[in-house]
Amino acid sequence: MIRRIDLRDADASVDYRQAVPRADFDVEAAVHVVKPITDAVRDRGLEAILELNAKFDGVEQSDIAVPAEALAKALAELDPQIRAGLEESIARLRATCANELETDAVTDLGPGARVTHRKVPVGRVGLYVPGGLAPLVSSVLMNVVPAQTAGVGSIALASPPQKEFGGLPHPTILAACALLGVEEVYAVGGAQAIAMFAYGVETSSGRVDRVDLVTGPGNIYVVTAKRVLKGQVGIDSEAGPTEIAILADDTAEAAYVAADLISQAEHDPLAASVLVTTSERLADEVDAELDKQVAATKHVERIRTALAGKQSGTVLVRDVEQGLDVVNAYAAEHLEIQTQNADVVASRVRNAGAVFIGSFAPVSLGDYCAGSNHVLPTGGCACHSSGLSVRAFTKSVHVVDYDREGLAKVADHVTTLAEAEDLPGHAAAVRVRFAAGEE
Known part of the structure; x- marks a missing residue:
C-alpha cells in the first residue's frame, strides 16, 4: 500500500529533498x-x-x-x-x-x-x-x-x-x-x-x-x-495538500504510527503520509497495521489513493541523526517525533510547520484542541515560512522621533552617505534644517 525507500546507505552526495516523497502540486x-x-x-x-x-x-x-x-x-x-x-x-x-x-x-x-x-x-x-x-x-x-x-x-x-x-x-x-x-x-x-x-x-x-x-x-x-x-x-x-512526516525508532507503537499516517491521508487523495524510521521491524508492523486499519475506515478509497501515491512512503534511515537530516530536508507541514527522548530530538528540528512530541501528541490534536494553529506551510515551505498566527494579522511600522539635537548628532554621517550614493538632495534635506537655525 505504501512504498518503501531505503536511504541507509546514502552518502553525503544524496539530496534528501529530492529523495523523500513529494506530491506534484504545480x-x-x-x-x-x-x-x-x-x-x-x-x-x-x-x-x-x-x-x-x-x-x-x-x-x-x-x-x-x-x-x-x-x-x-x-x-x-x-x-x-x-x-x-x-x-x-x-x-x-x-x-x-x-x-x-x-x-x-x-x-x-x-x-x-x-x-x-x-x-x-x-x-x-x-x-x-x-x-x-x-x-x-x-x-x-x-x-x-x-x-x-x-x-x-x-x-x-x-x-x-x-x-x-x-x-x-x-x-x-x-x-x-x-x-x-x-x-x-x-x-x-x-x-x-x-x-x-x-x-x-x-x-x-x-x-x-x-x-x-x-x-x-x-x-x-x-x-x-x-x-x-x-x-x-x-x-x-x-499551502498545498496536507502532509505528515513521522520520525520514529523501534520504541514507537506501530498502531499509533499507522493511525496517524491514515489521519492525514483522509484529507485528500493528494495528501502525503511519510514515515521516516530507523527500524525495519517497525516499518513492517506499520504496513500490517495500515492494511488492517484502512479497511476499517470510512474513506477507504481516498486514503488508499493517498498512501499509494508518489507523495507517500516509508523511508528507512541508519539512525535518528540521519532521520533528523531527512525530516529537516523534507520540512513537513506536520512532524511527529516518536522516538526515545522525543523532546530532545524535537529540539533539533529546524524545518516543520508544527512539531508533535511523543506518542500522545497526534496531529489530530493539533487540528482541533492543542491550542496550536493548523493552517501551516506545506510543500517544503516550512524551511522559510511559518504557520498562521497572530503575527500574520499584524504589520510593523517604524516610528522615527528625532529632535534637533538628535539629528545633529548624526547629520554629518547622513550627508556623507547621501553624497556617497550621489543623492545630494538627501544631504540638502538635512543641511537646510541647520542653515535655517543659524539665520
Missing part, C-alpha cells in the same frame, strides 16, 4: 485556468461569481451574502457536543494567541533620538474556509481567533455554497462563525472567493469591500488564485 500549471476566473470577477463582479458558483458547485443563487438569521439558526441547531468541542478549541487557541501578541519596542539612541517598532493590526481580512471533501469547521477557528486577537477591525469569511443546504455553506461552518461573532459571511468558493476579496464586489444586499489580506487553506485553484492576486492583496501562504 501552481503555475493552473494559472491558465484561474486567471480567467479572477479576471471575470474583477470585470463583472457578482454576475461572474454567480455563474462560477453554478458551474463549479452546482448551485443557483440570487445573492452570496449569508443572512444573519441563517447564522443564528445554525448555531441554535448545533449539536451540543460539537458546540462544546468548538468552545474548548476556541478557549485554548485564544490562550496561545494572547501570548503571541507583541508589544511596541522602543529604542532610545541618545538624547532626542528614538525609534519605536510599533505593531499594527491589518485593517480588513478575508478568511477562506474549504468545504469540498469535508466541511473544515476547525479552519473557521484557526483563521478567526488569531485575527480577532490581533485586533483586526473587519473580518469577512467565505466558504463554498452547498447544494444540499440550499446554497449556503455547511451549517456547522455557519454555526462556528456565529459562535465567534463573525457576521459577514459569503457563500462563495474557489478562486472566485479569493478574487472577490481582492477586488471587492457589489452584491444584491450590499457591497463586499476589498480586503488587505486573505488567509486560509484551499485546493490548487484557491492557492493559484492567491499567487495570481498577490500584490493586489496580501496572502498568508500558498
Whole structure:
C-alpha cells in the first residue's frame, strides 16, 4: 500500500529533498485556468461569481451574502457536543494567541533620538474556509481567533455554497462563525472567493469591500488564485495538500504510527503520509497495521489513493541523526517525533510547520484542541515560512522621533552617505534644517 525507500546507505552526495516523497502540486500549471476566473470577477463582479458558483458547485443563487438569521439558526441547531468541542478549541487557541501578541519596542539612541517598532493590526481580512471533501469547521477557528486577537477591525469569511443546504455553506461552518461573532459571511468558493476579496464586489444586499489580506487553506485553484492576486492583496501562504512526516525508532507503537499516517491521508487523495524510521521491524508492523486499519475506515478509497501515491512512503534511515537530516530536508507541514527522548530530538528540528512530541501528541490534536494553529506551510515551505498566527494579522511600522539635537548628532554621517550614493538632495534635506537655525 505504501512504498518503501531505503536511504541507509546514502552518502553525503544524496539530496534528501529530492529523495523523500513529494506530491506534484504545480501552481503555475493552473494559472491558465484561474486567471480567467479572477479576471471575470474583477470585470463583472457578482454576475461572474454567480455563474462560477453554478458551474463549479452546482448551485443557483440570487445573492452570496449569508443572512444573519441563517447564522443564528445554525448555531441554535448545533449539536451540543460539537458546540462544546468548538468552545474548548476556541478557549485554548485564544490562550496561545494572547501570548503571541507583541508589544511596541522602543529604542532610545541618545538624547532626542528614538525609534519605536510599533505593531499594527491589518485593517480588513478575508478568511477562506474549504468545504469540498469535508466541511473544515476547525479552519473557521484557526483563521478567526488569531485575527480577532490581533485586533483586526473587519473580518469577512467565505466558504463554498452547498447544494444540499440550499446554497449556503455547511451549517456547522455557519454555526462556528456565529459562535465567534463573525457576521459577514459569503457563500462563495474557489478562486472566485479569493478574487472577490481582492477586488471587492457589489452584491444584491450590499457591497463586499476589498480586503488587505486573505488567509486560509484551499485546493490548487484557491492557492493559484492567491499567487495570481498577490500584490493586489496580501496572502498568508500558498499551502498545498496536507502532509505528515513521522520520525520514529523501534520504541514507537506501530498502531499509533499507522493511525496517524491514515489521519492525514483522509484529507485528500493528494495528501502525503511519510514515515521516516530507523527500524525495519517497525516499518513492517506499520504496513500490517495500515492494511488492517484502512479497511476499517470510512474513506477507504481516498486514503488508499493517498498512501499509494508518489507523495507517500516509508523511508528507512541508519539512525535518528540521519532521520533528523531527512525530516529537516523534507520540512513537513506536520512532524511527529516518536522516538526515545522525543523532546530532545524535537529540539533539533529546524524545518516543520508544527512539531508533535511523543506518542500522545497526534496531529489530530493539533487540528482541533492543542491550542496550536493548523493552517501551516506545506510543500517544503516550512524551511522559510511559518504557520498562521497572530503575527500574520499584524504589520510593523517604524516610528522615527528625532529632535534637533538628535539629528545633529548624526547629520554629518547622513550627508556623507547621501553624497556617497550621489543623492545630494538627501544631504540638502538635512543641511537646510541647520542653515535655517543659524539665520
